[in-house]
Amino acid sequence: MIKAHKIRLNPTPEQEIYFRKAAGTKRFVYNQALALWKWGKSVGIEDFGPAEIKRQINTFKEEQFPWMYDVAKDVFEGAIQDLGAALSNYFEYKAGKRKGAKVGFPKFKTKKNKKQSFRLNNDKFSVENHRIRIPHLGPEGAPVNMAETLRFEGKIMGAVVSKVADWWFVSIMVDVEKPEPKQFAVATVGVDVGIKTLAKLSDESAFENQKPLRKGLSLLKKLNRSLARRIKGSNRWWKAKSKLGRFHFKVANKRSDAHHKASNAIAKNYAFIGLEDLHVKGMAKNRKLSLSISEVGLGEFIRQIEYKPDWFGGETVRVGRFYASSRTCNDCGYINKELTLSDRTWTCQGCGTIHDRDWNAAKNIEQEALRLACA
Ligand SMILES: [Zn+2]
Numbered sequence: 001m002i003k004a005h006k007i008r009l010n011p012t013p014e015q016e017i018y019f020r021k022a023a024g025t026k027r028f029v030y031n032q033a034l035a036l037w038k039w040g041k042s043v044g045i046e047d048f049g050p051a052e053i054k055r056q057i058n059t060f061k062e063e064q065f066p067w068m069y070d071v072a073k074d075v076f077e078g079a080i081q082d083l084g085a086a087l088s089n090y091f092e093y094k095a096g097k098r099k100g101a102k103v104g105f106p107k108f109k110t111k112k113n114k115k116q117s118f119r120l121n122n123d124k125f126s127v128e129n130h131r132i133r134i135p136h137l138g139p140e141g142a143p144v145n146m147a148e149t150l151r152f153e154g155k156i157m158g159a160v161v162s163k164v165a166d167w168w169f170v171s172i173m174v175d176v177e178k179p180e181p182k183q184f185a186v187a188t189v190g191v192d193v194g195i196k197t198l199a200k201l202s203d204e205s206a207f208e209n210q211k212p213l214r215k216g217l218s219l220l221k222k223l224n225r226s227l228a229r230r231i232k233g234s235n236r237w238w239k240a241k242s243k244l245g246r247f248h249f250k251v252a253n254k255r256s257d258a259h260h261k262a263s264n265a266i267a268k269n270y271a272f273i274g275l276e277d278l279h280v281k282g283m284a285k286n287r288k289l290s291l292s293i294s295e296v297g298l299g300e301f302i303r304q305i306e307y308k309p310d311w312f313g314g315e316t317v318r319v320g321r322f323y324a325s326s327r328t329c330n331d332c333g334y335i336n337k338e339l340t341l342s343d344r345t346w347t348c349q350g351c352g353t354i355h356d357r358d359w360n361a362a363k364n365i366e367q368e369a370l371r372l373a374c375a
Contacts, residue, residue, distance in 0.1 A: 001164070001310070002157060006171040008147040009132075009161070015144050019168055023116035027109045029068070029079035032057060033271050034106055051085035051286040071118075072135050078119030096221050117162035125159060129170075132159075132170060144309060152176050165249035166242055184271040184314065190366025191266060192358045193298055194326070196344075198262055201359035202274075202366040207262040216251060223247055259301045267308035273316040274369025275305055276325055276361070300341060314337060317369040330363040 011019060014264045040048035054077070061068055061076075068076055086106040093103035126133045127150050131143035138162075154176040161170050190202035198209040230237035249292045266273060278298060306316045319325065327336045334350025347354050 005151045009168040012143040022118040024078045026118045033083045074121045075118045120159045122156045165245040185269045188272040189270040190362040192362040202362040263304035274366040277318045277321045319368045325364040326362040
C-alpha cells in the first residue's frame with residue numbers, strides 16, 4: 001500500500017532557485033511536448049505517444065536547451081509522463097470510459113500558473129532524519145532541511161516537490177506493508193458527517209468541527225480589502241496577495257489537521273463503518289450551504305473515512321444518499337416527513353422517543369450499511 005507524507009521544506013535561497021528552475025524546466029518541457037504532439041497529430045503520424053516525443057526532444061535537447069541538464073533528469077521525464085497521463089485521461093473521458101468530472105484537452109502551461117512542481121524518482125534522492133538529498137542541488141547535492149521526519153517506513157517510491165502559498169513542500173511516496181487486522185475496540189459504527197458538527201457517531205460520540213475560516217472572517221475581509229486597494233501587479237499588491245495566500249493556507253492546514261485526526265480515530269477504533277454518501281458536490285449548489293460546505297471540505301473528510309480503515313484492516317460501507325437516515329425513527333421505524341434541516345431534535349410520533357437528529361441518523365446509517373454488507 002502506498003502512502004504519501006507531505007513535509008514542508010526549509011530551502012536556502014540557492015536551493016529555492018534550483019526548485020524554481022526545476023519547476024520552470026518541467027513547464028517548458030511539458031509545453032514543448034504538447035506542441036510536438038499537436039504537430040505529430042496534424043501531419044498524421046500514428047502512435048505518436050510519450051516515448052516517441054521523448055526520443056524526438058532528446059535529438060535536439062543538448063544543442064538547443066543545454067540548461068535542461070542543470071536539473072535532475074526526472075524533471076524532464078516527469079513532464080512527458082504528465083502530458084501522457086493528461087492525454088490519456090482526456091481520451092478516456094471522451095470515449096466515455098472515465099467517470100467523474102469533465103476532463104478537458106491538455107492546455108499549455110503559462111508562467112502565470114501558480115502551481116509549481118516537479119517529480120523525482122526514488123533513485124534520485126535520499127532521506128535521512130530531517131534532510132533530503134536531491135542531485136544537482138548545489139555542488140555536492142547539499143541536503144535540504146525538512147520540517148518533519150518521514151512518518152512512514154518502507155520502500156520509497158518517489159517524490160513530488162511543489163510550492164503552496166509561499167512554501168515549498170516535498171510529498172514522499174512510501175510503499176508500506178499492510179498491517180495485520182487489529183483487534184478493534186468496537187465492532188460496528190455509523191457515521192453522520194455534518195456541517196455543524198464534523199461527525200456524529202452511532203455510539204453517541206462526536207467530533208467537533210474546527211471552523212477557523214469563520215473565526216478569521218474579519219481578518220479575511222481586511223486582507224481582501226487591502227488587496228483591492230493596491231494597484232494590480234505592484235509590489236504592494238504582490239505583498240498583500242502573498243499575505244492572503246498564507247492566510248488561506250493556514251486555514252486549510254488547521255482544517256486538514258482536524259479532518260485527519262477525526263478520520264484516524266474512526267478508522268482505528270471501529271472494524272465496520274457505515275457512512276452516508278453526502279453528495280457534497282450537489283449540496284454545494286445550495287447557496288446558503290455553500291459557504292459552510294466549502295469551509296469544512298467534507299468531501300475530503302468522507303474520502304479519508306473510506307480509505308483509512310484499509311490501513312487497520314477495517315472496512316467502510318457507503319449508504320446511498322436517498323436512504324432517509326435522518327427522517328426514520330431508529331426505535332420504531334416511523335418516518336417523520338415534516339422534519340426540516342433546522343430541526344436538531346425531534347420527537348417520534350410513533351413511539352415518543354426524543355431524537356438527536358444526527359445521532360438518530362448515525363444509528364440508521366450503521367444498520368443500513370450492515371444490511372447492504374450482508375445482502
Ligand atoms: Zn419511533
